[in-house]
Amino acid sequence: MEFEKRHGSSSSMDLFYEALNDDLARYSLLALGCAAAAYYIWQLTVRFSDHLRRLSTFNDDSQRYFVPAHEKFSWIKNHLIYAPMFRNRHNRELQLSQAINMGTLPSRFHGLLVTGVVAMNVILCVVTVPYASDESTTAGIVRNRTGTMATVNLIPLVLMAGRNNPLIAMLHVPFDTWNLLHRWLGRIVVCEALAHTFAWAIPKAQDASWSAVGEYITGSSFLTAGLVTTCTSVALLVHSPSPIRHAFYETFLHLHIALAAVCMGFLWVHLNGYAAQKYLLGAIILWALERATRLFIIIYRNLGRASTTATIESMPGDAMRITLRLARPWKFRPGQHIYLYIPAVGLWTSHPFSVGWSEDEDKMSDEKSLPMAHQDLIGAPQQTTLSLLVRRRTGMTDKLYQRAADAMGGRITLRAFAEGPYGNIHTMDSYGTVMLFAGGVGITHHVPFVRHLVAGFADGTVAARRVTLVWIIQSPEHLEWIRPWMTSILAMDRRREVLRIMLFVTRPRNTKEIQSPSATVQMFPGRPNIDTLVGMEVENQIGAMGVLVCGNGSLSDDVRRVCRKRQSKSNLDYVEESFSW
Template identity: 25%
Template sequence: MHLLSIYALSFASAVIVLFIWTIWRLIDRSTRTAIVLFIRKRLLYALVMRRLRTSSDISVLAGLNLLLFGAANVTACTLWVPNPAEIAKRCGTLFIINVIPLYLGGRTNYIADRIFRLQLNEYALLHRWIGRICVVQGLVHGFLNAATSRASIVETILLSLVVALGCLSFLHLRRYMYEVFLKTHLLFALALAVVLWFHVRRSSTRASVCLGVASAAWLLQHVIWLIRLIHQTPGSRSTPIDLGPGQYIYITLPRLSLHTLGLIQSHPYVIAWIDGQDIIILVERNKGFSNAIFALPTVTTHSAMVDGPYGRVQSLGQYDKVLLLASGIGVAAHLLHIRHLLEAHKDKSVRVRRVALTWFLETPEQERWADKFLERLRDIDSSNTYGRQIFVLKKCIPGAVEYQSQDLRYSITPTILDLSAEIDGEAGVEGGNTAVLVCGNPHFENAVRKGVRSSKRDIHLFMTGFRPEESEAGKAARGRYC
């Protein structure tokens, strides 16, 4: 009966997909464009939940996918169930199956990034929600079995570990004890794998195979990580790394103070600039790891382990106009993009005719972070070969004097930044398609999303792979843009 049901559901799904594809082919091009625009603005760009610290944005489309995944698991656990023992058995089986991708790790890795092409926030979102579903299934399996039979020591330990991992997943605990969360989560996850082996080794061959696959995935991921780390860690010889705009690397500083356990801490930072053999990153001082970096003595050189690069190289060369929006430290994600577009424009290898950067500074002091890089970008675009400058820079600085340069491509404004007007204005400067790339704190990114969605123009919105968290300065500056 179950096999027939699975076949019927699969066959019906295939028929529905084929029907939708047939209807799509019959629709004229203008209607298709309108449908695609509606889907982008209502499903991709609209959010169900805006990210907070250590969490991810959930778009309408991502929310629907998560809802579908959760519904599929609930259906698989409860459909045509004769008794509670069957529910416990199914929950245990699905727990073992769902736990496989979790052991790829909670942070971006080679398999998730290069094979599955998942961005940092996408992978983190999947990891968290699959983990939550596993916790629920593990608890249902454990409590139902405990209600019908006496639990062994192994089963008690296993249930305790699942409860502990579930408690650690709460957002507020992760937010205020992030470094502690990383270390304890790793220890509990490894302990869970060990105890699971004792739990399933004699009871189920299928579960043993699934757990073996999970262990193999964890081992493979760490072997690849170790090989790349040894190959790319700076030493006596220079190590070539292929880098592109929008990518990020994980930095480990083994010599951080003992209580911060620097050797096992690895944090992502976007690549802001490449100067010969030097990789430059911009770090904003916050709590935790970044605060420990600023506490290091500046008179000596500190060794670091570099893992990466990760993230897609976002190609914006097929657009006529590119608007880059940044708040605070988010400008670091745009510098290489602008450099790449300007150099490619000189080589006539892209169609871009205008590149504009609007940088919202949360405090006046942030202007110093990227000034020398912005000056170099203006130098790259100093040629008069094309009869005009394509790089336009606008800074929004609190308390500054309004300023407009003579070449009309560099300005400072102290007024409230209207992001909707900024986006619509850039899109309407001249003909052609427009891409908007944004990197900033969650509140700023959400305002950009609203600006793109409210525009009547067909604007393509892109988010950078690495997105900064909101600092105290960012919270204080919320009222200066809309």
């Protein structure tokens, strides 16, 4: 056996522990699968309940039955699901300076998930180890156990990192949460790899010397591949902390992928002949499938008789409105986002953006032809246009803004590739009262929800009877960002009966420019009092209430705090749209 060649003669006890290690690796996957299955059942229950609530409101405008809070569930939401790890801070970034970003704190629920994953790995790495035996036997078992666990954890590690992770849609868990778990599981894998390496090296050094350990490694391709695997895994950990990741994201991303490929390649050589190699094969297959899926989506969405183009228009306040004309029709739903590639500016790099508006246009093949008959218009091919609102930052967005601003008329058209759609795990259709808080370009995420809910109210397909949009901007000039979209919404049938818009301008040039166009569209100077606004909606609440927020970390944490405080008073759900990287 390969094991005998590398470690000396094999005994029945060695074979027993090898089989046990394989069983424990399977148990770890089984435990994660059972947790996912339990959460899936819970999500099915919640979705079915929301569906029944929406159906029951079609003939009941008061929706009184759904206003009171469920005592036990509201306590769970207040103290676990919505609760930050400490006090009120969750999504507001920890910054040592303007250049050093330490990331965000996980929520209490996320902390529980991370603790559970860490505890499971610690238990599986130390259980059944015969510590009373001689040191070499104990070290050998720990070595093999940690190596097997590090390898099997690559399967969920790769799965959690993918944009096309099927569990996102199945469990309605956002990519943001999977990204958090991916980072922590990666740290666990590195710790297990280090434990595996030192459990081999220390006994060898005790028997001979550290120089002898070096000779062992250089004289064996098996040991050399293992050392390179451990070193690359440590390099993956060292270059991944939040300050480095945020300061040099593009460099981090490409280096991360390259190091991961090198790590898996040398690990394959190291595991040749071992049972754990099948777990590495599973991780490689998942990685290859995810990459192939992304490539297929990009080709299918953007290449056809025509190609996808992006019209970039510079806007006030260092913002851009990007209109994508897709090569093929695209069914868009509120809450979705895309990854945008513009090779002329960012080469092969992509960035995620929420889709703010979508329309289907008739493609006229020949502008000089005679007017088409009605039957021809019905059968005419459709072209989908998606509109994005992007704030100028650094890197790709800065270059893109400069090119648009320098172009004639502040507008430029470039070849583009759109990957997606992703997201849409939240629906607001079953809530009688909906509040939408947006800060700056966060309005992009909310506009499709407003459009959908107003149309649904007119058609009688949603439960919404009160929809309040609160948008916080720095200057009245920022209203130009969404003026064409909001003009369409304000002209919708029965809009005045359901929609109220409140605009808060934090840095007006003078108070005279703050004028409310109507009773349903109001403008105010300064920042909103979140507690007062949510309290007013709770007092007039119709049915269950859903609060959706998309903005900076401070806004999200303020809305979260207020919603937690009112859990015992009414049936109120809090939804946060965020993207951590």
